[in-house]
Structures are given as structure tokens and as C-alpha cells.
Amino acid sequence: MGKLAFWAAVVALVYLGMKFMGISQRRGDAAQRRDAAGRDNSESMLQCAHCGVHVPSSEALLSGTRAYCSSAHRDADA
Numbered sequence: 001m002g003k004l005a006f007w008a009a010v011v012a013l014v015y016l017g018m019k020f021m022g023i024s025q026r027r028g029d030a031a032q033r034r035d036a037a038g039r040d041n042s043e044s045m046l047q048c049a050h051c052g053v054h055v056p057s058s059e060a061l062l063s064g065t066r067a068y069c070s071s072a073h074r075d076a077d078a
Contacts, residue, residue: 050077 045054049066050073060067061074068074 048073050074 044057046057046060046067047054048060048069050068053069055067055069057067060069061071062068063074063078066077068077
């Protein structure tokens with residue numbers, strides 16, 4: 001009978017340990033999602049002076065103060 005109680009206690013402790021680890025993991029994941037949602041990863045958009053299409057500022061071709069979506073539109077507008 002003593003061995004049965006010992007193994008029941010071991011199983012209960014393992015179960016509770018895994019339960020607490022799961023709760024901790026979920027809290028950590030939720031914190032990461034909150035942190036990621038707080039960051040702003042947006043990029044400004046510029047409108048092509050020739051056709052009006054909006055392109056990310058990192059992909060836009062600039063000529064003076066005007067932005068273009070492609071070199072063909074930049075050349076056509078010159």
C-alpha cells in the first residue's frame with residue numbers, strides 16, 4: 001500500500017509540474033505577443049508622380065522631390 005501511495009504522489013507531482021510549466025509558457029507567449037504588437041514595423045508609402053501607384057519608400061525611385069515606381073516612369077516623366 002505504501003508503494004501505491006508513493007507512486008500516486010509522484011504522478012501527481014509530475015502532473016502539477018507540467019501544469020505549472022504550461023501556464024508559465026502561455027504567460028510568456030502572451031507577453032511576447034503584447035511586445036510584438038507594440039512595435040511599429042510600418043513603412044511610409046510614396047505615390048508615383050507618373051501613374052499614381054503607391055510604393056514603399058524603400059522601393060521608390062526618387063528624382064528631386066518626386067517619387068516613381070519604376071525607372072521607366074521616371075524616364076517617361078522627364
